[in-house]
Amino acid sequence: MTRPNLVFPVITTTWCLVFLKAGSSSPPPTAPALPPSNPCIAHERDALLGFKAGLQDPSNYLASWQGDKCCEWEGVVCSKRNGHVAMLTLQYAGIGGKISPSLLALRHLKAMNLEGNDFRGEPIPEFFGEFKNMQHLTLNDANFSGLIPPHLGNLSKLIDLEVTSYTDGPKLYSTNLAWLSRLTNLQYLGLDGVNLSTAFDWAHSLNMLPSLQHLSLGNCGLRNAIPPPLHMNLTSLEVIYLSANPFNSPVAVEKLFWPFWDFPSLETIDLESCGLQGILPEDMGNSTSLVNLNLNFNDLTGLPTTFKRLSNLKLLYLAQNNISGDIEKFLDKLPDNGLYVLELYGNNLEGSLPAQKGRLGSLYNLRISDNKISGNIPIWIGELTNLTNLELDSNNFNGVITQFHLANLARLKILGLSYNTLAIVADHNWVPPFKLMIASLKSCGLGPKFPGWLRSQDTITMMDILNTSIADSIPDWFWTTFSNTEYFVLSGNKISGVLPATMNEKMAAEVMDFSNNLLEGQLQKVPENLTYLDLSKNNLSGSLPLDFGAPFLESLILFENSLSGKIPQSFCQLKHLEFVDLSANLLPGPFPNCLNISQAGNTSRADLLGVHQSMMSNIIMLNLNDNNLSGTFPLFLQKCQNLIFLDLAFNRFSGSLPAWIDELSTLALLRLRSNMFTGEIPPQLTKMKELQYLDLAYNSFSGTIPWSLVNLMAMSHRPADNDSLSYIVYYGWSLSTPHVEAFMFANVGPYNFEESGPDFSLIASVTNESLLVVTKGQQLEFRSGIIYMVNFDLSCNNLTGHIPENISMLTALKNLNLSWNHLSGVIPTNIGALQSIESLDLSHNELSGQIPTSLSAPASLSHLNLSYNNLSGPIPYGNQLRTLDEQASIYIGNPGLCGPPLSRNCSESPKLLPGAIDEDKSLSDGVFLYLGMGIGWVVGLWVVFCTFLFMHRWRIICFLVSDRLYDRIYLHLTTIRASFTKQSGRN
Template identity: 35%
Template sequence: MHYLDLSLANLHQEVDWLQIMSKLPSLSKLHLQGCKLGSMNPSLGFVNFTSLRVLNLSQNLFNHEIPYWFSNLSTGFLELDLGDNSLKGEIPPCILNIQKLEYLSLENNQLIGKIPESIGQAKNLLHLNLKANSFSGPIPSSIGNLSYLRELSLSNNQLNGTVPKSLGLLSNLVVLDITRNSLTGNIDEAHFTKLSELKFLTMSRTPLFFNVNSNWVPPFQLKYVSMNSCKIGPNFPVWLQMQRSLMVLRMSMSGISAKVPDWFWNWTLKIDTIDLSFNHIEGNIPDILLNSTFLNLRSNQFKGRLPQLSANVKVLNLANNSFSGPISLFLCQKMNRKNKLMVLDASNNLLSGELSQCLKYWQSLMHLNLGSNRLSGRIPYCVGSLVALQSLCLRNNNILGDIPPSLKKCSNLELIDLAENHLPIDIPLWIGEMTSLKILSLRSNGFRGHIPLQICQLSSLGVLDLANNSLSGLIPKCFNNIRTMTIPNNGTLPYFDSLGYHYEYGYYFETLKLVPKGNELDYEKNLKYVRMIDLSSNNLSGSIPIEIPALFQLKFLNLSRNNLTGKIPEKIGSMKELESIDLSRNHLSGEIPSSMSNLTSLSRLDLSYNNLSGRIPSSTQLQSFDAPNYIGNPQLCGDPLPQCYKIEEESFNRSIGKAKDDSENSSFYMGMGAGFMVGFWTICGVLFFNRAWRHAYFRFLENINVWVYVNMVPKMNWFVGRVKKLPP
């Protein structure tokens, strides 16, 4: 037997597989990819593979170092693939001593240490793939000795130092990938001296300076270049103009701040994918028909009208620029009516006017984001014809009127973001028919009426944001019907796939603004992990439903600034995924449930300005929050507020003081009354029993009466007479 392929067969229990295979002396090719093998028996000192030329052990379950029996492989051994295992340790010298080795893949393991300088001795290597490990140190300069090398993949490691100029000697190199490392320094013409065969150049997310002369003529004709996060600017790279075979250009976050040169747009007509996002590129897009399948110019300084598109364009991302003019000019352009566009993101620009009925010509749209512009008017009824639509974002415009019921025809919609517009209406009941919805954001619109119970039919809902409206009534008790908020999850798995569009050489992720912990944040790739209910700043009343604690997967809950009463649900501690809870500025009463001490993931808590009382439950978690998170509850005590005994003592002192004051007042009045009675009856008793004193007392009263009559009566008569003589 010369060839054996058992790939994907379950050999997990075959402990002696290596000894069995070594008994096939004529075997030259052995493929055991994905067989769930648990060990390569590193303790073995010898394995008889004298005829073997190709060995593929990738995608197994090895969790040990590379064994030294590889030194027994024949001198004619050509290909070794140990990728996608859990191999540990360093690259052993025995691997690099295989003289005729042409293909070596150790990708996606846990290998450490430096790439050995002896790698330069494997002079027959054509493919060297060491990506996705933990290699550190510099790229060995001896790699320049591998004159036959066609592929060098070192991405996703921890390599540092400068890139050796000896790489420029690899005259047969087709693929160079050093993405996601910590390499520093300059890349100049010397690094490419003899790379005439280079087709794929990838050095993204590596802090390198691409420093070449403006008149440099590259020796290569690239098909794919990815230099995201490399320092290329501020000038626009002129050498690109000489690349006539380029299909993919990715230079995001590369520090380019110049104006787009005149040659650029015509040059792009044959390029499939262009990503120049997050630079400071200036200028207008001329009146030509853009042709790239994937065009990302996000976060630059482009201005003027939106461009014309050919039917080839699938993704157009122009967000965060200064494009202006009526949106209808773009939607209604005759050439654009033939479009096949799947993604249109022109958010955060200066576009104006109404969304016209021309929206019906964009039937292929899956993601439409026109948020944060100056759009006005109503959402056109024809939006219901966009049946492929998965996300609709019109946030932060001046949209008026209502939400057209035709929108429910878009049964694939997963995200609706109409926040920060002017929609003072009831939330439509038909919203419950959009069962694919995962995200619903209607905050800051003026919505009125009750929260419809039909929202509870949205079993896939992950984000419900109705904050800052005029909603009234009770919080629905049926929120526990939203399955994605109740089904257990280990916390690391996404609740749904990323909202966006994936393309062979690119991707688009939908962005959503949320206020999970009091501050507005942008969520993109991590949106799929969010579970949130925000009903804050409304006029909701009643108690917090006891069904709320059944939302085990909820991470952010905000019910603040309403008119809620009653107690905090006792079982709220079962919501162990909660990271933020805000119940402030309501009329909640009673004690804080002791179960809240179980919320170990909590990083934000606000219970301020309610009528809560009693002791704050003791736990490291609840005591980690500052006093302002509890203030406005006079009867609440315990760390971080004043200790309960102080409040009890103050209350006791107040009651004692009041009792003391009452006692003193009572004693005063009782004493005064007793004194009056004693004095009164003493005088009466003396007058009653002593005749001489009684006669003297009555003579005293008679004398006073005579004195008043003699002295006061004449004067009163004189005064009355004078008054009568006064003229009227």
């Protein structure tokens, strides 16, 4: 199945904007720079010092604010004409605190910029509205919060007002924008991120600003459509940014758009992610000055017939909508002037690209990925000589792309052809005219030889050639050409060779996925900046490196190799590790004691303690299954407070589970299957409220099942998409590096399984975005649905006692396996309350009594095994139990059971109370035992006595033999005693 392709980001390329002054966002008008004058007016200097006194300045940005020459201070600009302070430019100064009203003494202040500082939720001072000469006020992302003071409406000379609020934490808001109507000189208004959800008059207030040129209200929570004003005053408006507002009514597109087409100067409209639906209105054709139209991420279905009239349109963004139909017919609706940017990815367009380039000849950016476009790639693609970004990923293209398709694309920087049925054929010595930055060629045919044309692409920062049919060794030039590449994906090929020892010194890689190849040899020191390493499913051997050389490594995926040797102590120094999968190797011995700081070489105690604490707090997934690891339950795990996934199955760990195991409060999956753990199951285990997958099968646990099972909250409710295990599953499908959404799934590795009964465990890698699960004797493939699996498996242990009655409160359980233990008592009567149960195995125990009638209630039950117990009485037969396969085998080994599906009729035997048959049998067995012992003793005594009575010679011989035997034993014991006494005397 084709995956949705979100490989490349939205790139409004700078190449286009160089040619489009009108199409770019107009920068806010700025006041002219005023050279400072050395004289400083005393009361203004005092005002600045009062302002400084109230601030926090951890970076000492205001260190120059001392002495008499305040016009020379950092961020202070004075008027050359009169010497008054005219501007305060303190953007990104790292200051915070309270703003003193002493600033009001700066009566000639015309511009103030506090952007990018941190005032930690302080409100915008109301006295800002008293700067009568203020023309430019910039408070963007300064971490102000609360109500935007309406007093700003008193700044009648204001030209530029920017108060965006995109920082985390408390937000700015306004409930009424009427105060804006008094700013009649305002040209630039930016309130992005300010909460305006209750400002219902926003459109009418803005209509009172006749000088407004740039309007930016992105992500403001605007919900109501624009009401029709009595007359239109916004005749100077050039740029409108209203993105990420929830205009989501079915007719919102009409209500929003109708006023825009009457603005004679409008050049840019940005309504991305506004929930717009339907076809764009016909009146759009009136906006002939439009240059840049961004309608990405809506639910639009098509263009109006008047769209051709937009003769100045250069940038068109319609990605991630619901536009369908033939791609060629869609292109016919575009204006003839020649677009520079066309983004249509993530729609439902079909058909083939046209035979001629037509109106597309001027394109710099063509992004039509993730549609249903088919056919060959036309040769005219190579005629788009301005093209810098070509993305055709995730369509149905087929055929061959030759070097002639690409020979004239000298400006090409981004090439995306992934997830089509394409082969790229070029001469081995061909040198392309372009220098790529991003190459996404997943699932294209590049092999079998390693493509030689990549040798010249030494500017590539991100390269993805997953599943490209390469069956060749890594060429020598590879490591030199791609020494500056930050992102590698070469997985799913048959690439052979050895990883060089120079990777750490000569490569800048941050992500390396070379999984599922034929690489061999020993793992060397990896690149220093590496954060993600996946070498799973190769032929690597030898020990892990003593020094990984990558202090920032977050993900280490090495499953299914032949790695041997103990895990080195240096492993503990990877303090940023989050995802670790070393499963299916040959790693022996105990896991290193990451709390033992004495083994860390020359690292200081304080530094090393910090390293260990950081590692313990960051690791999220640890998969060590199917190795030869031994020792007790790893002690360092006690510090892994963020651990979600722990798999130690199929090793030789021993000892008991620690009482501190409940400190792993975030653990969702615990798999200790097939080890040598002993002791009782600690009751603390049931305090882990996030635990939804527990597998302790094939160990030697003893004692009883804890009765506090009700505390396993994650097994009592259906897992949701936001539960902790989903973080593991979705990690790889959502993790991305800048500009490229990469396939970097945190593989949970291959899982072995026993054939003796169902094992609801994960058993396969997720290299193909899937998990294989064995249940009911079958191997099934699970994808994201794995997060909904709830498992409780204690089979093949030495557990005794009764099944806890409250186990029925774990209503989300899908698999319950308690087989092959020594459990006794009755099956809980309300076992049928397990509404989600699919597989229930209680076989090979010592359970007695009748089968509860409630067991026929769970509608999802498809596998049941109660064989080899001491169950008796009639078998419930109805509802779901009728649909089970091989019904007779479910109950085999229970001679007291009767009724369908067994052939034994319940009327053939007396109805005894549970246990009556056993009691009667025990009584009769006891009588016969004692009677037999008595008779045997009497018979044996008389046989010996009568023989000696009548056979005189036999009697003499027997007594002589007895006397000689007695003498020998006595002599031997006397000799030993004398020797021992003599030896003791010498000592």
